[in-house]
Amino acid sequence: MVNWPYMSNKSKKMAVFATLQQQGSEISLSEILQLLGAGYSERSVRRWLAEMVSMGLVIAKGKKRSTCYQAITAISEKQISFNDKKALNYINQPLFERSPVTYNAKWLDTYLPNKTAYLTKELKLQLHHAGDQNKNRLPAGTYARQIYNRLLIDLSYNSSRLEGNTYSLLDTERLILEGAEVPGKLDEEKIMILNHKEAIAYLVNNAQKIQSNFNTICTLHYLLADGLVPTQYAGKVRDYGMRISGSTYIPWENPEKLNKQLEKISQKAALIKDPFEQSFFLLVHISYLQAFSDVNKRTSRLSANIPLIKNNMVPLSFNDISKSDYQSAMIAIYELNDVHMLVELYAHSYQRTCQLYAVTLEVINYDEVRVRYRQIRRKIISYIITHELFHEKLEQYIHNQVKKFIDPEDQPAFVQDVKEDLHEINPERIAGLGITVSQLKEWLNKYKK
Template sequence: MATIEQDILDYVAAHPESGRETIRRGAAPKSSDTTVWRALKRLVEAGRLEVSGKGRATVYTIAGAAVVRAHLQAPYNRRPPVAYNPEFLDAYLPNRTFYIAEVDRDRLKKAGQPVGGMIKAGTYARRILEQLLVDLSWASSRLEGNTYDILQTERLIRFGEAVEGKDRKETLMILNHKEAIEYVVDNLDDIGLSRPNLFGIHALLADGLLADPAMAGRLRGTPVGISHSSYTPLDDAITIEEEFDILLHKAAEINDPFEQSFFLLVHIPYLQAFVDINKRTSRVASNIPLLQADFAPMSFLTMDDAAYIDGLIGIYELNNVALLREVFIDSYLASAEKYRILRAEVDSPEKAAIVYRDFVREAVRYSVLQTKAFREGDILDLAARHDIPEDERDAVVAYAHEQFKGLHEGNLIRYRLKPKDIEGVDLS
């Protein structure tokens, strides 16, 4: 970085909300107005400075993410010890306080809206479920240090093939993510940010991974520590329960799905309501508002691991969301682009794929589980019982037959079937 830019950063850090002329006189007295203005512009564009006001009232401050990064320069054992701050949550007023600025929320909505416009809530989630199971299970597990690569994760999820030599906990971690994500998508019409649902997600993610299995899906009553941080979470069971209920109440009142999603990523880990697996719970739960609003999911696939942890430490120790927000926005934009493309690939001109989706699923399951073959006459009768218009039945049944013929171990999950179910089935 050029000397003038560092001089400006040092001056603004010591003199917050300084105007351009004050900064020029204090940080770069030998430089011209134009040189200082260009340096300020570069620092703002790089996210190192924030600017507010207009004209002569324009002032500059160190960007929040830069504050967090500067704080983290000191080793964690030399940073001041901090305890849980209830005012951090209390100060948040749903739909009045915003962690994500309106311009950024609009950008996220534009990026996350599926190609072709919005459709019935939950339909998009079910269409991209297979890919989401792999992406989110792998990425969220990777953020916990899991060493499975994404191809190994895909084979584990789709075919049940565990990698020899891997720690069993790593295999279980991925399979637990699969269960938790399926639980969210399967219950998307009814799931909410309530105790039963958050407990359910935690219980599925924690299955077989806690020393005390009774703590799965239950708030903790014992102290916990945070690695490489000077932050000490609450250790009082009654207060943890009270704060958890406040957290959920406020989260449920937030109208904007992206603000709601980010709020969960901030406050579930900060409270550390569970004895372990708080971050994983927050990552899965953060997708609920996005999927319910039919936006692309947050897969965490491209999220920078170190920046994510640094962003959380900024929350733990400074109650500063700026760095995590920066990481969230960048990661979501990349995730949304992938799922926009995927949506375009899976969109079908076939009316049966959307309007008669439930019938097609039932027809395939019936053919596999009951008749062990696709009997067109039986399926036509089934279509009649479903009140599918007579002039559309042949096309719908033909579509169902194509889906039946395309069954294999990798896509059985669409119909909630297992590999053993298609043994002996005539897939012609």
């Protein structure tokens, strides 16, 4: 596949919208540009904002240079008022007043796939209604690919944030899409985010064949832990004891028992038919077992997305969850085997994520330049492939055609659209181009050389 070194217009447009979502109040164009940093033209950002306003996704107040903008769906990290007061009251006691506990193997043993359920039928129906993107029975992972950049950024950011990472959402976006580091930040924070990027890419790229099994869980741990734990413990069960900060829970120490229990967790998970129940089961039990030397909760959060991505559900990005709420919910699991608090967080965050991604798709699917110049763009791509243009000749041909047929203010966006299409082209995407599959394959093979 052709590898063009640029940040696409769709990615930039999403970055503009994400920047607005992060703000608690209205913000001016100059402030937006300052937050975005280099690489964003004022004209393009102004045009994208106008599109978002016309779509009802953004509110504009004021006129001309005094105009300020605010996203309809802002991101927040409000604390939840948990319904499960009994568990909350218990874990809010001082540590010395709570009894020490160890791993309870019977809790897993009593869980019977498709008979026992942590999520109620009513809640599962709500989650299916909000998250089912597979109404047309598309191949596994199709929806995740549609929102791929947003998923990379949101899940990497939120999962890292819950571990105390101080990168902002915009910092995370720049690191993932542009490789831009933040001065003064710890290397460990950068590695944590980039490891998430690798693990999410693994999930999406293998969506059609990936399974909720022991090997997948260990692979996710390896990708997430690489460079953050000693090499011998990345992707492998630990062989020493550990303690949980802020909890009286004492996990198992025996590596043989940990291996067998992780295998049992993955086997039970694979039998669960409902994708949300399976997702929640993995989130709970991988965290609870603490089979690895570190990075257990991160592994559980990525594993929880396996059944969602496979079934073309909206992935879970852990939006709108505060770190303190998440810690409280996990302590309730460690010390009480009580999932109610985590169920509340899971449901709240998932439904919120569905709303945010529905808006994201609206933002990236509205491309006025792409629609206006569709025929010209297709003719250019067809000519490039049938006349076997590469490198300098390819660039020169695009440049000449753009100068002839495209309005000056639309030229940068049009060039980006052409290069995106060349980057993504495959036999399934040549309808209307007037080329054959063999012509495409020949062009791709020669370009790679």
